[in-house]
Amino acid sequence: MKLCVIGLGLLGGSFALAVKAIHKNTFVLGVDANPAHGQRALERGIADEVLPLPEALKQSDLVVLATPVDVIYTLLPEVLDLIPDQATVVDLGSTKDLLCQVVAQHPKRGQFVAAHPIAGTEYSGPDAAFASLLEHKTMIICEREKSGPASLALVEELCRDLQMPLRYMGAKEHDLHLAYVSHLSHISSFALGLTVLDKEQDEKNIFDMAGSGFSSTVRLAKSSPAMWGPIFAQNKKNVSEALESYIRQLQEFKATIDKDQQQEAKELMAKANEIRRILG
């Protein structure tokens, strides 16, 4: 199979490495706006050849879009215009509604599968990629009914090979849930990092006095602005609503502290403890 990966970073690179590990005869055509990333992808065996987009597309069986979501949004219609009639395009972006809308009327919509793997780390670029990133991670497929049977079957089979459980839902539903269980926690981390960096001018204090709890909570503040800026913009309404709820919870918590309502504070914490039931 000729696999074209557009965006040779954490996700695209990991996807290529995983597919190559399973299907030894896969030939990966890499495309990346950053020549240094293309070079690193060749060196790491992520891509077998790095080509300009149009040349890569015309010989591809499967095209994977793994760039930031603003670039996916711009590229997807072009990619559909250019691919061969038997080829399939799948994207790995964290937002789905706008993207599905922009190709809703495209004559080749059936060749596209809108997907989102629930996988990632706070690092980015080809050096961050590793073959097992996607293993046992849920792959969400949106608007499956808009994808043609052959394209859908190809992506589903590949997910099974990669040991990724599949889940199906609408694009709007996807974006709403992701605002709460992913996008919000990135903003909570970014804001925590900003608050602490702003207060603690002496970095030694953060280093010495912050424990593993702080590290865990602030980890996502290391995430890439180029990746997350467009996600928040594309999922603006849901993310804004989630943030509003979050700020309201924080204000409620703060009120219990300001008013010495220790019993109420403990009740809020006990309620939050229920997350144990779900996350173990």
Added chain:
Amino acid sequence: MKLCVIGLGLLGGSFALAVKAIHKNTFVLGVDANPAHGQRALERGIADEVLPLPEALKQSDLVVLATPVDVIYTLLPEVLDLIPDQATVVDLGSTKDLLCQVVAQHPKRGQFVAAHPIAGTEYSGPDAAFASLLEHKTMIICEREKSGPASLALVEELCRDLQMPLRYMGAKEHDLHLAYVSHLSHISSFALGLTVLDKEQDEKNIFDMAGSGFSSTVRLAKSSPAMWGPIFAQNKKNVSEALESYIRQLQEFKATIDKDQQQEAKELMAKANEIRRILG
């Protein structure tokens, strides 16, 4: 050495296990308000004997207070009243200012060392204890000048044995920093858990769609209300101020999303990324 540990949970239990591993001739007298915890501590080899407080105190060389901070606050003056003249008392609580104030005029103030190990997990109770919890974690000692030379030396030496780097500071300074680098991140997690549980009535969505990023950010929402309620109450002023700054950062971030200011959002994230320099 006869070591009395009051509060046989995560911290007290781990401290006892670590000291026993290094000083084989240590005999641990355990004290706990919960008889089931006392029993578990005996079974796990955390304590060699479980006794009522006054009986344990009168034969102790070193007393460790490892209960929630409201209980430490109540017990410390009593413990100082009852201990032998050569004994030392150290506490392991996350707040220091009120505690140091309540014993400032105590005739045996010199026998007390106010300490706080930067160590913990989201679990609690004797079953959560493990011998290596404190290893290579910073021990902060507050108001060292108020502790007598013998008591201070005993605690410092023990910390060196446990491979805990020492750091010294005032009690007010301690509480201010901890509000930012520890207490705030617990509240950010509790509030995140509450926000998501409130929205996602169908737990399957959290389970399937939440990735490792969410798990990491919400981990501290599993923490014990009995432990954290009194910490927030005792460090009320600093925690409230930290929360106010945090809410302001979130509102600023939200404004960039609501107003489509993607460039400003990316600048905030790039600034937050600087936490990498400190946390690696």
